[in-house]
Amino acid sequence: xxxxxxxxxxxxxxxxxxxxxxxxxxxxxxxxxxxxxxxxxxxxxxxxxxxxxxxxxxxxxxxxxxxxxxxxxxxxxxxxxxxxxxxxxxxxxxxxxxxxxxxxxxxxxxxxxxxxxxxxxxxxxxxxxxxxxxxxxxxxxxxxxxxxxxxxxxxxxxxxxxxxxxxxxxxxxxxxxxxxxxxxxxxxxxxxxxxxxxxxxxxxxxxxxxxxxxxxxxxxxxxxxxxxxxxxxxxxxxxxxxxxxxxxxxxxxxxxxxxxxxxxxxxxxxxxxxxxxxxxxxxxxxxxxxxxxxxxxxxxxxxxxxxxxxxxxxxxxxxxxxxxxxxxxxxxxxxxxxxxxxxxxxxxxxxxxxxxxxxxxxxxxxxxxxxxxxxxxxxxxxxxxxxxxxxxxxxxxxxxxxxxxxxxxxxxxxxxxxxxxxxxxxxxxxxxxxxxxxxxxxxxxxxxxxxxxxxxxxxxxxxxxxxxxxxxxxxxxxxxxxxxxxxxxxxxxxxxxxxxxxxxxxxxxxxxxxxxxxxxxxxxxxxxxxxxxxxxxxxxxxxxxxxxxxxxxxxxxxxxxxxxxxxxxxxxxxxxxxxxxxxx
Amino acid sequence: xxxxxxxxxxxxxxxxxxxxxxxxxxxxxxxxxxxxxxxxxxxxxxxxxxxxxxxxxxxxxxxxxxxxxxxxxxxxxxxxxxxxxxxxxxxxxxxxxxxxxxxxxxxxxxxxxxxxxxxxxxxxxxxxxxxxxxxxxxxxxxxxxxxxxxxxxxxxxxxxxxxxxxxxxxxxxxxxxxxxxxxxxxxxxxxxxxxxxxxxxxxxxxxxxxxxxxxxxxxxxxxx
Amino acid sequence: xxxxxxxxxxxxxxxxxxxxxxxxxxxxxxxxxxxxxxxxxxxxxxxxxxxxxxxxxxxxxxxxxxxxxxxxxxxxxxxxxxxxxxxxxxx
Numbered sequence: 001x002x003x004x005x006x007x008x009x010x011x012x013x014x015x016x017x018x019x020x021x022x023x024x025x026x027x028x029x030x031x032x033x034x035x036x037x038x039x040x041x042x043x044x045x046x047x048x049x050x051x052x053x054x055x056x057x058x059x060x061x062x063x064x065x066x067x068x069x070x071x072x073x074x075x076x077x078x079x080x081x082x083x084x085x086x087x088x089x090x091x092x093x094x095x096x097x098x099x100x101x102x103x104x105x106x107x108x109x110x111x112x113x114x115x116x117x118x119x120x121x122x123x124x125x126x127x128x129x130x131x132x133x134x135x136x137x138x139x140x141x142x143x144x145x146x147x148x149x150x151x152x153x154x155x156x157x158x159x160x161x162x163x164x165x166x167x168x169x170x171x172x173x174x175x176x177x178x179x180x181x182x183x184x185x186x187x188x189x190x191x192x193x194x195x196x197x198x199x200x201x202x203x204x205x206x207x208x209x210x211x212x213x214x215x216x217x218x219x220x221x222x223x224x225x226x227x228x229x230x231x232x233x234x235x236x237x238x239x240x241x242x243x244x245x246x247x248x249x250x251x252x253x254x255x256x257x258x259x260x261x262x263x264x265x266x267x268x269x270x271x272x273x274x275x276x277x278x279x280x281x282x283x284x285x286x287x288x289x290x291x292x293x294x295x296x297x298x299x300x301x302x303x304x305x306x307x308x309x310x311x312x313x314x315x316x317x318x319x320x321x322x323x324x325x326x327x328x329x330x331x332x333x334x335x336x337x338x339x340x341x342x343x344x345x346x347x348x349x350x351x352x353x354x355x356x357x358x359x360x361x362x363x364x365x366x367x368x369x370x371x372x373x374x375x376x377x378x379x380x381x382x383x384x385x386x387x388x389x390x391x392x393x394x395x396x397x398x399x400x401x402x403x404x405x406x407x408x409x410x411x412x413x414x415x416x417x418x419x420x421x422x423x424x425x426x427x428x429x430x431x432x433x434x435x436x437x438x439x440x441x442x443x444x445x446x447x448x449x450x451x452x453x454x455x456x457x458x459x460x461x462x463x464x465x466x467x468x469x470x471x472x473x474x475x476x477x478x479x480x481x482x483x484x485x486x487x488x489x490x491x492x493x494x495x496x497x498x499x500x501x502x503x504x505x506x507x508x509x510x511x512x513x514x515x516x517x518x519x520x521x522x523x524x525x526x527x528x529x530x531x532x533x534x535x536x537x538x539x540x541x542x543x544x545x546x547x548x549x550x551x552x553x554x555x556x557x558x559x560x561x562x563x564x565x566x567x568x569x570x571x572x573x574x575x576x577x578x579x580x581x582x583x584x
Numbered sequence: 585x586x587x588x589x590x591x592x593x594x595x596x597x598x599x600x601x602x603x604x605x606x607x608x609x610x611x612x613x614x615x616x617x618x619x620x621x622x623x624x625x626x627x628x629x630x631x632x633x634x635x636x637x638x639x640x641x642x643x644x645x646x647x648x649x650x651x652x653x654x655x656x657x658x659x660x661x662x663x664x665x666x667x668x669x670x671x672x673x674x675x676x677x678x679x680x681x682x683x684x685x686x687x688x689x690x691x692x693x694x695x696x697x698x699x700x701x702x703x704x705x706x707x708x709x710x711x712x713x714x715x716x717x718x719x720x721x722x723x724x725x726x727x728x729x730x731x732x733x734x735x736x737x738x739x740x741x742x743x744x745x746x747x748x749x750x751x752x753x754x755x756x757x758x759x760x761x762x763x764x765x766x767x768x769x770x771x772x773x774x775x776x777x778x779x780x781x782x783x784x785x786x787x788x789x790x791x792x793x794x795x796x797x798x799x800x801x802x803x804x805x806x807x808x
Numbered sequence: 809x810x811x812x813x814x815x816x817x818x819x820x821x822x823x824x825x826x827x828x829x830x831x832x833x834x835x836x837x838x839x840x841x842x843x844x845x846x847x848x849x850x851x852x853x854x855x856x857x858x859x860x861x862x863x864x865x866x867x868x869x870x871x872x873x874x875x876x877x878x879x880x881x882x883x884x885x886x887x888x889x890x891x892x893x894x895x896x897x898x899x
Contacts, residue, residue: 126601127599130609130613131609131613134613198617198620201616201620202613202616202617202620203613205612205613205616206609206612206613206616209604209605209612210596210601210604210605210607210608210609210612211596211601211609212601212602212604213600213601213602214592214593214600214601214602215602216602217602233881236616236619236620236623237619237620237623237881237882237885238623239620240620240621240623240624240626240627241623241624241626241627241889243624243627244623244624244625244626244627244628244631245627245631247628247748247752248627248628248631248744248748251716251744251748255716255717255744255747256715256716256717257716257717257740257743257744257747257748258717258718258740258741258744259631259635259741259744259748264718264740264741265635265738265740265741266635266740266741266744267634267635267638269893269896270631270634270635270638270893273889273892273893273896274627274630274631274889277889324885324888325888328892336896337895337896339895340892340895340896552599552600552601605872605874605875605878606872606874606875607871607872607875612875612878615875615878615879616878618879619878619879619881619882620882622882622883622886623882623885623886626882626885626886626889626890630886630889630890630893633890633894634890634893634894634896634897637894637897638893638894638896638897647837647838652834652837652838653834656830656834659830660827660830663823663826663827663830664823666861666865667819667820667822667823667865669865670819670865671819674816674819677816785867788865788866789866792861792862792865792866793866795861795865796858796861796862796866799854799857799858799861800854800858802854803833803850803851803853803854804850804854806837807833807834807836807837807850808837808846808847808850
C-alpha cells in the first residue's frame, strides 16, 4: 500500500514530530495524543466537580440553617446573598447550576472525556484514536462551553434558575424567573457542549470499530470498552435531540419564537418530551461507563474472570436499547396521555432486568474470589451496593401511582444522588485510583486512599440516605424554605443533620486532592503493571509513550484470564498465550 | 455484492487491524456524524410536525406565503450540485484530475447559489413581514392573507418552524460550501489521486446528506 | 435499467428521476388535490427522492450489509419520538 502523497495523516504527521521534539505547547496544550487529551479532560472535570460541590454546600447551608447568614458569604454580593443570607432567587440558581456543572461539566467529561479517551486506544491495542485532531477539538470546545456556563453566575440577573431540566414556560419567560442573559448563556453552553460531545463520540465509535488490534475480536473486548462503545452510540443519537430542543428554547428567548409558549399554540410538553427523550439515554450515558470501569476493577480485585462476560455485554446492550423507550417516566406528573404513561411504566420496570443481571454478575465475580481490597476495589464494591439502593428507589418511581406521590420530592433527589454519586462518582474514584499509576507513572498513596474512601462512604450515606425519608414525608425538591410549610417544619432537624453530613463529605475530599497532586510528583514509581491486570494498557510503560505500542499487539484471548489453573501467575495479559495443556 | 468471504484483518496506515465493518475510518466517521445530524433534524422537524398536527391550530397555506417556484428551482439547483459532486467523485476514481476540479467548482457554485437564493428569499420574507415570531400586523403577507379571506391562525408557529428548519439547513449548506472550497483548493494542488481520494467521498457524503434533508424539508415546509 | 459498470451507478439517470419527481411534487401541491390524497403522495415522493440520493449518490447500494445497520439506526428512534409525542394530542 503506497503512502499517500502529500497527505497529512495523523500517524504520518506524528512520525514527522518524532524527528524534532515538539514544543511544550504542542506536547501538553494543543496535543492530539489521546492520553494528554484525557488528562486535560481529567483536570477540567475535577475543577468543575469542585465548583459543583461548592454550590451544593451553599444549597445545604440554606436548607440546614435556613435564613442564617453564612460566614464569608459577603463575597457573593448583595443580590445573591444580602447580609450573607442566601436569597431565594440565588438559591434557585444554585440548584440549577449545581446539577448543570455536575452532569455536563464534571461527570460526563470524566466518564466519557477522560476514561474513553485514555482507555479505548490502549485497551484495543491502537496507537491513538481514529481522528486525533478531531479529538483535540472535542476537548478545546469544552473551554468556551465551560466559560459560558460559569459566566451565568456573574451576569446581571444571575444564572439560569429554572432547574437543569429548564422546563418551559418557566425557562423561556424572563418575567417568571427574573433571569434573562443567564438562561441564554445556559442554552449556549449546552449547545457548545453538545458539539464537543458529538466529536468525541464519533471518534470513540470509529476507533473501536476500526482500530482493534489483530485478535481483538468483539467478544474479547474488555467490558469498559464495550460500555464506552455503547455509551458513545447513545450519545451520538441522544445529544443532538438536546441540541435541537435547547436551540428552540434559545430562539424562544432571543428571536421571539413560540415553540414552547402556550399563548399562541406552543407546547410546554414538547420541551419535556424532547428533553427527556435525550434525558433518559443521558442517564445511561452517565452510568454505563461507570459499570464498565467497575467490571474491570472487580474482576481484578477478585482475581477471577468476570462472571458471565457475554451476558454482561448483552445486558449493556439491553439497557441501552430499552433506555430509548422509558423517557416518559420522568413525566408521569406532567399531565401527559395516561395510556402513554402506562406504556412507559411497563418499559421502565423491564429495564430493571438487565441491570439486575449485571449486579448479580458482579457479585458472582466476587464470590469465592481471593479478594484484593485495594482502594479501587473498595470504591468499586461501594458502587455495586450504592447503585443497588439507587436502583431500588427507581423501582418505586417506575410505578406511576407511587410516583404521583414522590415525584419532585427529596425521594427523587435521594435516587439521583445514589445513582450519580453512589454510582458514577464512586466508579470515577475507583477508575482514578486504578489508572492514575498508568497515567502518571506513580502510585497514589493507599492509606490516604482508604481514608478518603471510608470517610466519603460514611458521610455520603449520612447525607443522602435520610433524603429518602424527607421525600416520603412530602419534602419537595428545589424549594428555598421548607419551614414555610407547617407539615415540613418537624423535618428541620433532619435537614440540618443532612447539611452537616454534607459539609463533612465535602471536607472528606481533601485527602483525595492532596493525594492526587502529591502522588503525581512524589508517589512511589508504579512500574508497568502494579495491579497485576490483564488489559493491554498494562503491557506498556507507565506512562505509555506517544504511539502506545512499539509493535502492534496480537490479542490471544479475552481480558479476564485471572487465576487460570495452568498459569504460574494469577493473571494473564491479553497478548500472552494461554497455556496449552498436555494432551488437550 | 459478494461479502461472503470477509477477511479477518485489514491494513490501515501500515498496521494490521481487525476487519471491522469493512469501511475506512473517514467514511465510517462521517456516517456516524450524519446519524447524529439525522437526530438533530428529527428534533427540529419533529417539533414542527408535533406543533402543526398536534395542536388544534390552523396553519397558513405555505403556497400563499412562500415563493414555491423560486424554491422549486432552488431545490433543483441543490440536486444538480449533488450530481456534480458525484461526477467529481467518479472523475477522480478514474484519475481524471481535470474532471475532478471542474466538477468540484460546479458543486461549490451550486451550493453557493443555493445559499444566495435562500438569503434572497429570507430578505424578501422579512420585508413582507414574515418573521420567526410570526407574521407582522400590517406586513404585506398578513394583509394579503386577510384580504383574500384566508386563515392566518398558527402564523406564529409557522414563522418559528420555517426559519428554524430552513435556517439550520442553510447553515449546514454554508458550512458545506466552506469545506467544499477548501477541498477544491486541495484538488487544484493535486492532493487527490486515483489511489487516494477518500476526502472527496467523505465530503460528498455530507453534501448529499444536506441535499437529502432539503428534499424532506422542501416537501413538508413548502408543499404541505 | 441501465447496466451498472465498474460499481458506478447511472448518475445522470438518477438525476433525471429526481427532476421528474420534483416536478410531479410541485404540480401536485398546486393542483388543488384534497389534503387526504395530497399528503400521502407528497410523503411518498419525498421518501422516494431521499432514498435515491442515499442509495445511489451516497453509495449505500454498494456498502457491506452490516454497515447499513449503522446508517439506519436513527430512523426507528425518530419515528418513536414523533409518534409517541403525537399521542399527547390524541388524534
